[in-house]
Amino acid sequence: MVGKKLTKQEELLLQDFSRNVTTKSSALFYGNALIVSAIPLWLFWRIHQMDPYQSALVWAAMTIVSTYLVAFAYRNTKFILKHKVAQRREEAVNREVMKSLGDDKKMSRKEKDERALWKKNEVADYEATTFAIFYNNAFYLVLAIILSFYILKTTTPTMYPLRLNV
């Protein structure tokens, strides 16, 4: 078994059941997480009147921690949703792939199935990625607004960056 090359199908299956994401997805996750984590800084600066020079260190540290945690949430949500999306989109993707490859006589049935599987995985990956970003962003901003304006209304602003990472 050592050194045996994996088939395309096996590779896809391994990728399917792995929590690891591609470099592109990882960059997308961390980029979005950084933007979303930086949004409340405007709230702290302009609404809660925190001094940016004095608070720069705290803001930077908490933004980095928040970015990591949000990206972690993206990965987990994507992993959970990917299989469900794949199940829902399987029929439509198969139909589309078979329709596009139906006239190709050179391709065997097995190759067509592999192509459909790959396409299904790609569609499910993309849809799960975007939905994970959307859902976690919405959840993060709801928590930020409710904690800032209602629950922690009477605490000192210095606590605000810390509580975002609770």
Next chain:
Amino acid sequence: MDTTKMCKFIIVVSLALCTVVLAVAGETCQNPSVASQVYSTHEASVVVNTALVAEFTLKCSNGVKNLALYAEINGQFVPVTKNEDGTHYQVSWVGEHKQAPRGVYPVRVFDSDGYQQIKKAQRNEESSGAIKALFTLSIDHSGPYRGPWLQSEFIAATTAIIVWYCAYTAKSKLQS
């Protein structure tokens, strides 16, 4: 001799009466001409009380100045303050916002005689509405601004919750 004394007495009394009449006539403003500026509180979100202020200048045809005036404003009788030369007057009232709702507030201004009549009416527990004022000003109070109907953070929170709820519903459907 008695006749002479009688004549002198009559002259003195007449002179005294004339002096009194002139003195009284001198304190009463004839045909008052008023130029006024009014102010009322327009903000209630940070201001605790409502203020109604009227500033006016008074010119009397008989040239009387530096009068002691009293004003009835929003049901209260208050003295009217004046500047050094007695040409500019100011009357003000301060109270809670609910005591001064939106509306037109008449300010009846009385001189000393009028104020005495009012005090007499109050002692006799009579209405002072029939007592004629020297003149009447009007303060048009548009009501204070109490802030927006909905707070901005409430709108932001509501919008964020709606968006999150839509996302949660879609996620639940996917996972079902």
